[in-house]
Amino acid sequence: MKLLDQFKNGTLPPGVTNGQLWKAQKIKQAIIHPDTGEKIPMPFRMSGFVPFGTPVVVGLLLPNQTFSSTIFWQWLNQSHNACVNYCNRNATKPTPISTFFQGYLGAVSSAVTIAVGLNVLIKRAEHFSPATRILVQRFIPFPAVASANVCNVLLMRHTELSEGISVLDDKGNVVGTSKLAARHALIETSLTRVVLPMPVLLLPPLVMSLLERFTYRSWSRRSLLLHTARS
Numbered sequence: 688m689k690l691l692d693q694f695k696n697g698t699l700p701p702g703v704t705n706g707q708l709w710k711a712q713k714i715k716q717a718i719i720h721p722d723t724g725e726k727i728p729m730p731f732r733m734s735g736f737v738p739f740g741t742p743v744v745v746g747l748l749l750p751n752q753t754f755s756s757t758i759f760w761q762w763l764n765q766s767h768n769a770c771v772n773y774c775n776r777n778a779t780k781p782t783p784i785s786t787f788f789q790g791y792l793g794a795v796s797s798a799v800t801i802a803v804g805l806n807v808l809i810k811r812a813e814h815f816s817p818a819t820r821i822l823v824q825r826f827i828p829f830p831a832v833a834s835a836n837v838c839n840v841l842l843m844r845h846t847e848l849s850e851g852i853s854v855l856d857d858k859g860n861v862v863g864t865s866k867l868a869a870r871h872a873l874i875e876t877s878l879t880r881v882v883l884p885m886p887v888l889l890l891p892p893l894v895m896s897l898l899e900r901f902t903y904r905s906w907s908r909r910s911l912l913l914h915t916a917r918s
Contacts, residue, residue: 688711691708722777722778727774728774732775736771739767744764747761747828747832747888757802757803761798761799762798762799764798764835765798768836772787773843777872779861780850780853782844782846786846790841790843791839791843797838801834802828805827805831829884833885841873847872848866851869852872
């Protein structure tokens, strides 16, 4: 940050390269909140989404989960998401903590309700074969997480729709407040919260089902060949 300030003020020490400036800018954008100027805790930075979110995703995808384990992993995931949303919030205007707490409760409630509800419905679905029931259950975490993420964002930042957010010019100066910009920001953030978990919550169940099908066919073919050879 000191290096970037020296660049803006035209007081860069000799020998500083463009590569060093770009690296400093990258580090600042990954760690420092643009509105508050405060350092974001490592687990809640957007750059920490993969290393700190992966253990939670593994828990969400565990097979044969019980009622209590489903609630625990959905709660842990939404707790992490709530902290990420709070630490990366739009802080151009003060927002009461109660608003974020409301979003957190809404996200946890919706995630647990959807996950548990879908599990119960699938277990009671008599027209599903056991194999189909297991396959469908593997994809339940995604709709639960995606809908809860959107709920979390909307509940935490709904005041921006009525009050608007600050709009800056190319020099970083506030030129006004816009409700339209707030709406675009909320839509894009909500879409991001749906798209981000797609690879980690949809690909593993899909790959596992294909591997199981391939393994089963390979095992059946070997058993048939062995039986034929013995005959």
